[in-house]
Amino acid sequence: MGKSTLAQYVYNDKRVEEYFDVRMWVCISRKLDVCRHTEEIFESATKGECPRLDNLDTLQGKLIDKLQESGKFLLVLDDIWFDDSNNQMEWDQLLAPLVSQQAGSKVLVTSRRDTFSSALCCSEVVFRLENMEDSQFLALFKYHAFSEPEIRDPQLREKQEEVAEKIIKRLGKSPLAAKVVGSQLNGKTNISAWKDALTIQIDNLSEPGRALLWSYEKLDPRIQRCFLYCSLFPKGHKYDIEELVPLWVAEGFVNSCNMSKRMEDIGRDYFNEMVSVSFFQPVWEGYTRTPHVMHDLLHDLAESLSKQDCFRLEDDKVTEIPCTVRHLSVRVESMKQHKQSICRLHHLRTVICIDPVTDDINDVFNQILQRLKKLRVLYLSFYNKSKLPESIGELKHLRYLNIIRSLVSELPRSLCITCNFFSSVIKSIVCLSMLEGLPSNIDLFSNCCSLVLKNVPNLKILPCLPASIKKLKIKICPLLTFISNYELGQHDQSENIKRTDHVESELASVYEVSQPPTIFWKVLSSEHSSFKQLIPLIDTGTSSHLQTIGNALGRWPGEILDVKEDIIKAWICCHKQSIRLIYAGTAELPLVLPSRLCELTLSSCNITDGALAVCLDGLTLLKRLSLSKVMTLTTLSSQEVLQYSTKLCNLKIKECWCLRSLRGIRAATSLEHLRLASCPSLELSSGAEIMPLSLQCLEIRECMLAADFFCGDWPHLTYIFIWGCRSTPTLSFGSLTSLEDLSLYYLPDLCTLEGLASLQLHSLVLTNVPSLTTECISQFRVQKSLQVSSSVMLNHMLSAEGFTVPPRLNIIGCKEPSISFEESANFTSVVWLQFYMCEMRSLPTNLKCFSSLTDLQILHCYNISSLPDLPPSLRRIRIVNCGLLEKSCRAPDGESWPKIAHIRWKAT
Incomplete structure (x- = not known):
């Protein structure tokens, strides 16, 4: 337990990022598939999609070339399962491209077992994770149970903490159980909900299933169905909210009674709820959208509870599929031998093909589609024919069709008689590299309210669209051109x-x-x-x-x-x-x-x-x-x-x-x-003349700003965000009397802001605005939250007459090797203080002056090695990815441990 989390800390550590030129992360989970896992290694290395190659040697050659030109690499193989029955040759084949590459490259492996393939050469460097100490386990549980919102009733909080100490004794020191149960209780003010968790009893670290089941039972029944549906995807699958929510909508899992919200938005709420209770956890992949993964034990739970409805066909040795199955996913190379079994599934609503198949797929699917008239979802990833079967037009209940990354160049006319397409069918025209045009018969989309055309690189013509469409997205269609007759x-x-x-x-x-x-x-x-x-x-x-x-x-x-x-x-x-x-x-x-x-x-x-x-x-x-x-x-x-x-x-x-x-x-x-x-x-100038008076929120990134752009009288404007812009030395904010939140990032030219005296800001961010004058800085007045990247700038504010420090203070990205706070300043109003990604070697020595401080957060500050004296009011301290400081705060012998031992809520 906690193996993947520990590996993620290593993977994302700044020192690791700087040492390795390329970092790759691949989840193995039970079944080794050399071709698929090689593709995943390649995609992780290139941060892009793997080219479609049928030859493994060619693919591995491209991977070797990439690793040779990239320098030192780190590869994480997460959650591998190896035993003597595994094919040693397959492991040798998977790892072959990694051999004899740049000196200093590393492979990090996590596993529930301590037997490994000899190809990994790791028999002498195995780290076995031991049980957590009681205090650490309690801190982990509290981190998830009390993260937000803050409990302001001290008596309720005290009762919750008493129950928390009893709950952790029943969780078998399983980090996953602490995370899931704590997240489920987070924000609940009814003490009976907390006491209900005392019904859980886990005897040892390897049996957190009861805690997971307890948390599952607390979910809304609709979200439960969405969770069980996730078992259709393999362990280690990266769940994308943009992919999963349309599937839930098409299956009818999403409540459609709320007329004020779109079903897609409600589905997103379901997804976010699963994130908040730790059923999904985010995986940061650099510059791409963050996907989510599900812990294997949660996946096991979903699989066990849905086995009558959901089935994953992953093994050619499978001879029978339960007749009750409604949702089927396929991950076999050939579907021919399973065709008859699938055709007998009269209740089938879903067919999801996750990997490419080698059959004549038209022949296979023609027979399947002719038998299965109740299909709602058809997900044909990597479809290897240029045209879909005509029989697809007979699926009158079809809500969702996905032919992503397929070779389809023509959509059948029979599709237009499928009259029940919802907005979730928008995924049908995504990543079709061969498609050049859409059917001129608009009946195909006659019941669509939404249409997305995404990554269709050969699409040249867009037909007239039906009146029903209310939402249209056209993305990555470089040959699609619109020009007026006048311009021609x-x-x-x-x-x-x-x-x-x-x-x-x-x-x-x-x-x-x-x-x-x-x-x-x-x-x-x-x-x-x-x-x-x-x-x-x-x-x-x-x-x-x-x-x-x-x-x-x-x-x-x-x-x-x-x-x-x-x-x-x-x-x-x-x-x-x-x-x-x-x-x-x-x-x-x-x-x-x-x-x-x-x-x-x-x-x-x-x-x-x-x-x-x-x-x-x-x-x-x-x-x-x-x-x-x-x-x-x-x-x-x-x-x-x-x-x-x-x-x-x-x-x-x-x-x-x-x-x-x-x-x-x-x-x-x-x-x-x-x-x-x-x-x-775009040079933004004369804002008073060009901008509408109705503006409430304005965000500007990487543009050119003239001095008079903000001179307009915008009576409703409450929020301004500016990032990475070139500007004149002076900007005027004189007439923006409604402005509440101002955020300024990376503005090297800005020296002066005029009109600050008329502003009463709720929130202010000043990050990397190096030329801002002392006179200008001293004029800011902030009521709720202040974020700065320089202690010098902060001290100029603190020394200004009439300046009151707001309740929330954030020091972020400070490059100064040491900082100090103005000794004469009054910090009694500060209740929340954070240091984030700062390079300082020590914290200010006068933190004890923050007499009302309840929350202290120190995140990604690698050089800080100890804590100063802290105020007695402090109730929470959180230290994340600060190696030296975490060591100093370790119980019971750490140098800084006595300074935080009395704090009831701490996480390091």
Whole structure:
């Protein structure tokens, strides 16, 4: 127990990150599959999708090349199961690409057993995890049971702590049981709910199943069904909320009675509830969206409770599938021998194919689909034919069709008679590399309220969409182009191309201060993929520029700024060629949308200024508009167009490198939330003239800010967030009297903020704003929360006349080797104090002056080795990933242990 958690701490430790050039994490869980696990190692190493290769030798060759060019690597093989019956040759084959690579590379293994393959060579370096000490186990339980919200009733808290000490004696010192039971009790103020946990009795560390079952029984019945459904996926599976929630909706697990919320949003609430009770735990994978995993023992619980309904077909030796099964997942290479067994499952609602199959899949599925008329969900990952079986159109109950990463190039006309598609069918058109067009018969989508086209790189034409669609997302369709007739007939192509010339200096200027530079790296990666699709259609002279971008993407994102000038020049050359291609067309390609559309997302496709105006004209019900990575866009639509967008309340524009003007945005009189990110050509000025008065929240990242942008009188604006922008030395906030929350990050040019005297902020963040003057800093007044990255800046505030320290104080990313707090300052109002990712070697010596402090958090501060004297009011202390300090605070002999021994709630 706790093996994977310990390995995650090692994997994410800053020193480990700095030592290894590449880090990889793969969960093995019971069944070793050389091909699949090699693919997972490759994907973990490259942070991208593995190419489709049928030959293992070729794949391993690519992995060897990647590891050779990358330097030292760390590979974590999590939760392996090895016994004498395992094929030693398979282990040798899996590990072969790792042999004789860069000196200093390591493989870290976690296992429930202490027998390993000889190929791992780890017989002499096995660390066996022992039971936790009572005090440590209690601290772990309290960490999860009392994390949030804070219990303000001291008598209730005392009773809860008394019950907590009894509960842990019944959990067998199982960390998983402590985590799950504690998370289930978190936030519950009814003491009887706590006492109910005393019915759990675990005799030893290896039997936490009773605690897990107890926690499961406390879940809402609908969430219970969603949890059991997860057993369809293998152990170690990475659950993605975007993948799982549409499945739950299609299966009918999500409560549809709440008319004020979409079913997808309710499904997300279910997912988040499972996270909050530790049934899911996040796995950080660097620059990608965070997936979640389920502990093997929780997976065992789901499997045991759902065995009559859910079945995983993973072994060719299986001869019989229970006739009661409603949900089936398939992970065998050949389905032919199981075809008859599947056809006998008359109650079957779900077929999920997780891995590729080698059969003639059309023949197999034609027979299956003709027999199983009640299917709701059909998930055909890696479908190996160009066309789906016609019999799919006879599935009148089908709610969800997923042909992600398949070879489908044509959708059958018979699909249009399947009249029950819900919004969850949006996953049907994702990652189809061969699909060039959608059926012109719009009956296919006649009952869709949502449609997503994502990663369909050969899609060129979008047919007229039915009136039922209210939500449309088009993402990563680089050949999909929309242009107005006016632009084809009259637009001077050379003028549009010249507009890119200014981008070079502005891109370099903005991304010079961007921290971290991952956005620049991700946008380039997307653009590189798009250009590769266009290469056969444009001037071959771009190939060398494309190679320059490709070589840069092989670097670690943190290194890419070293060659940014060359990369930007290469991108501009490729972009000019793509612009020429778009304006060389002879036919108008408008984007005509249903008038009932409420939400529109366009990302990594081509739409010109004129085509966007045609598209938005008349969308009077549009509430949300998102434009990202649309490099053909130079200006937003005019006031004449946007004046009809009377419902538009949320606008997001990001990574549109050539966008220069927001033009008619002031006409959007209902706009409340505006997010502008990574638009380096966009110089924001004269805010009073261009921005609508209805704004409530404004977020700006990596843009150009002029001195007068914030001079507008925006009576409803309460929130401003600015990150990584170049600006004039002075910005004025004089008329923003409603402003409550101000966050400023990475602003190297900013020296002065005017109008601070009129602001009464609830929350203030000042992180890496190095040029801000002392006079300016001393004018801030903050009521609730303050975050700074410099103790010098903080002390300037503390010494200012009339400044009161807010209740929450956060020191984050402080680079100073030592810090001290102004001795004369009054800290009696501070109840919560945090130090996060600071480089200091010691904490301020006058922490004892914080006489009302109840919570102290010290996170990822690697150099701090001891604690100063602490105030007697302190009730909680949390220390995470601070190796030296954790050692100092260890009971009973740690140097700092006597200073925290009396604190009832502590976690290290």
